Amino acid sequence: MAKAKSKALGYLEWWVVFLLPLAPLGWLTYNAWIFNLGADPAQEIVLETGVWAINLLWITLAITPLRRVFKLNWPLRYRRMMGLYSLFYAAVHLLAFATFILGWRWDLLLKELSERPYIIVGALGLLLLIPLGVTSTRGMQRRLGRNWLKLHKLVYPISLLVMVHIIWQIRSDFGEQLVYGLILGFLLGSRMYFYLQRKTRVMRAARAA
Amino acid sequence: KIRESVRNTALSTDDKLTPYFHVMSYNNFYEFGTGKKDPARHAQNFQTDPWKVEISGEVGKPGVYNLEDLIKPHLLEERIYRLRCVEAWSMVVPWMGLSLGDLLKKFDPTSKAKYVEFTTLHDPDQMPGQRSRFSTLEWPYVEGLRIDEAMHPLTMLAVGVYGNAMPPQNGAPLRLVVPWKYGFKSIKSIVKIRLTDKMPNTTWNLMAPQEYGFYSNVNPAVDHPRWSQASERRLPSSLFNPNRVDTLPFNGYADEVAELYRGMDLKKWF
Numbered sequence: 001m002a003k004a005k006s007k008a009l010g011y012l013e014w015w016v017v018f019l020l021p022l023a024p025l026g027w028l029t030y031n032a033w034i035f036n037l038g039a040d041p042a043q044e045i046v047l048e049t050g051v052w053a054i055n056l057l058w059i060t061l062a063i064t065p066l067r068r069v070f071k072l073n074w075p076l077r078y079r080r081m082m083g084l085y086s087l088f089y090a091a092v093h094l095l096a097f098a099t100f101i102l103g104w105r106w107d108l109l110l111k112e113l114s115e116r117p118y119i120i121v122g123a124l125g126l127l128l129l130i131p132l133g134v135t136s137t138r139g140m141q142r143r144l145g146r147n148w149l150k151l152h153k154l155v156y157p158i159s160l161l162v163m164v165h166i167i168w169q170i171r172s173d174f175g176e177q178l179v180y181g182l183i184l185g186f187l188l189g190s191r192m193y194f195y196l197q198r199k200t201r202v203m204r205a206a207r208a209a
Numbered sequence: 210k211i212r213e214s215v216r217n218t219a220l221s222t223d224d225k226l227t228p229y230f231h232v233m234s235y236n237n238f239y240e241f242g243t244g245k246k247d248p249a250r251h252a253q254n255f256q257t258d259p260w261k262v263e264i265s266g267e268v269g270k271p272g273v274y275n276l277e278d279l280i281k282p283h284l285l286e287e288r289i290y291r292l293r294c295v296e297a298w299s300m301v302v303p304w305m306g307l308s309l310g311d312l313l314k315k316f317d318p319t320s321k322a323k324y325v326e327f328t329t330l331h332d333p334d335q336m337p338g339q340r341s342r343f344s345t346l347e348w349p350y351v352e353g354l355r356i357d358e359a360m361h362p363l364t365m366l367a368v369g370v371y372g373n374a375m376p377p378q379n380g381a382p383l384r385l386v387v388p389w390k391y392g393f394k395s396i397k398s399i400v401k402i403r404l405t406d407k408m409p410n411t412t413w414n415l416m417a418p419q420e421y422g423f424y425s426n427v428n429p430a431v432d433h434p435r436w437s438q439a440s441e442r443r444l445p446s447s448l449f450n451p452n453r454v455d456t457l458p459f460n461g462y463a464d465e466v467a468e469l470y471r472g473m474d475l476k477k478w479f
């Protein structure tokens with residue numbers, strides 16, 4: 001009885017976590033439908049989907065430190081889902097840019113890519129995210145073995161590309177970039193800390209032996 | 210509603226107007242926040258009455274004047290101008306106001322008046338953007354024109370839009386409109402006009418001189434270092450039509466203003 005109850009709760013939790021990241025997309029779709037996105041709906045959609053691609057990537061990166069620092073284990077179950085959602089929003093972000101802003105004009109696309117370097121950096125980040133999404137299944141994880149972990153360390157350079165992508169767009173106010181940068185600094189810094197700690201432990205053990 | 214105005218058709222474009230709703234809800238006015246919707250949200254209680262303007266420097270009649278007294282002697286005109294933002298979007302707006310030159314002449318500029326410097330109100334209590342700790346812009350916002358640019362008949366001081374008094378988010382109660390330059394040159398909520406013999410500082414130029422020049426004439430051949438200026442999106446755009454149009458030299462006003470820059474290398478004096 002108790003088991004069945006906790007199973008039901010587990011399902012509920014899964015559905016809530018699964019549906020929550022879709023809310024921004026739902027909000028955008030609804031407001032686009034009722035023409036409530038202002039004078040430049042294209043820009044609004046591109047901006048919001050980009051923001052959520054980053055938010056979800058940062059959430060993905062937060063799950064390991066949450067476990068190590070705060071002993072919070074349950075989010076680990078959703079790390080893959082959050083990563084895939086980040087890829088999903090990044091893909092919508094790029095598709096919206098190409099469709100709504102460029103109107104698929106290839107001449108403009110080439111010009112934009114060559115003249116707006118931050119677009120290249122962002123596109124590179126998305127490109128590198130794709131193999132991570134493709135190899136996110138359990139089968140792929142098994143097949144790649146140790147290499148899977150190595151491959152998925154790509155998420156660190158990707159997060160740095162994302163930072164460059166948004167810093168390069170600063171007009172005059174860097175408040176948002178500062179917040180994202182500080183959070184990322186903590187997320188990557190904690191990994192560095194644990195890595196160094198493990199290394200000294202191994203070295204000490206080697207010396208003792 | 211403000212005073213009657215007369216449409217100046219000779220100076221107006223036939224381009225399709227950007228609806229009033231978008232003109233007053235999609236704004237760059239960093240004193241009220243950097244988001245496009247921030248000014249409409251944060252400027253509604255902005256106090257614009259009474260409003261004084263200081264006119265100083267190389268003029269025969271310097272002083273601090275009430276806005277009504279400055280405007281009263283002039284016939285207000287409605288002019289439909291293209292507005293091209295440096296961010297590569299544009300609108301078409303029916304402004305109401307008067308030629309800046311007509312107003313300046315009343316104060317007897319001296320022969321040493323080579324430039325005009327404008328200053329926006331500095332009031333962090335009313336303008337949350339001026340309180341931001343992360344802004345790299347210095348306040349108050351300052352802008353400037355060469356005297357011949359200021360005296361050009363296209364250069365306008367606007368007090369209204371779409372037949373209504375200027376909404377605060379659009380730069381109430383008094384703003385500049387220079388249609389052949391990028392939008393940020395058209396300084397909002399002006400409190401000081403100073404005529405001078407030296408080229409004045411301008412806010413965006415102070416922050417990033419390699420990106421924003423003193424002249425900032427609309428020019429499809431000179432790109433912003435981080436993006437192209439060759440084309441623009443005419444707002445409102447819709448999702449199925451980006452409404453992209455080629456950008457014209459001097460925003461389409463080359464016939465009227467190109468002679469002001471004859472012999473100048475526009476790539477150098479961008």
